[in-house]
Amino acid sequence: MDDSKFLASMTFASGAACNCDECDCGPSVPPDIQRAVQEHLKKRKLEQTLFDRSQRLNIQQQRELVKRESGFSVWKLVLPRYHRSDPIVEYRNSHRILFVKQMPENATIQSIGKGIIGSASEENSRKTIDWKQGLSFFLPCSSGIACGWVNTTKNTEGENSSNDNYDDAKNSSGGDGDDDSVVLYSLKVTIDDLERMKKEMEPQQSSPWVIKAVELFHSMGSEEAMLSSEQTATMSEIIDLVVNDEVSSSSS
Secondary structure, three states, rough: HHHHHHHHHHHHHHHHOOOOOOOOOOOOOOOOHHHHHHHHHHHHHHHOOOOOOHHHOOOOOEEEEEEEOOOEEEEEEEOOOOOOOOOOOEOHHHEEEEEEEEEEOOOEEEEEEOOOOOOOOHHHHEEOOOOOOOOOOOOOOOOEEEEEEEEEOOOOOOOOOOOOOOOHHHOOOOOOOOOOOOOEEEEEOOHHEEEEEHHHHHHHHHHHHHHHHHHHHHOOOOOOOOOEEEEEEEOOOOOOOHHHHHHHHHHO
């Protein structure tokens, strides 16, 4: 396989957002492609140390697949504190529910604006969003529309600090993120998979978290909305079930 030709065809190769809904180099991705993606990411991270900081592409955010089953997937997103970060961007080709697992009280989160990501017009049209720890939000499928967020929280010395907190951000992306990171869990399903599960789901053959996920999505409307306290409690249960199951699987 010609890795260079493959990389040239991918949107991330030029520093742009990936067009796929779920960037995942899991077992389903051919080994050659997995290696090409990983090598490219290593190259980009290495390049960060070779150029002026103002020109660096900050890719400190993490997007990790936690669990996938029956068309449903749970993703963990970690947005470290660094006010020059590039946004973490996804395309809304599926329904998703965001659960704010960790949100520092002083955190500032902005949603992406209109235009090319990173352009002056896009950055100037970003909006601060009112997220709080423990809340959940429903984003319905809207094919072709991007959604994305960036943690723009400034360091305690102010935006013009000489160190700019870059090194702190660089070291804060491991694990669940440090105390300044925003941690989200995203539950996703396509419209087709949701309808299929509605018709074909057999409770005795489905995991408890999938059953709860089907019920939760069916309780959603058709518009963006913040979940009720009851719906959020269900979302929290789903995340706990998935995370605990992964911990049990890895320790067995």
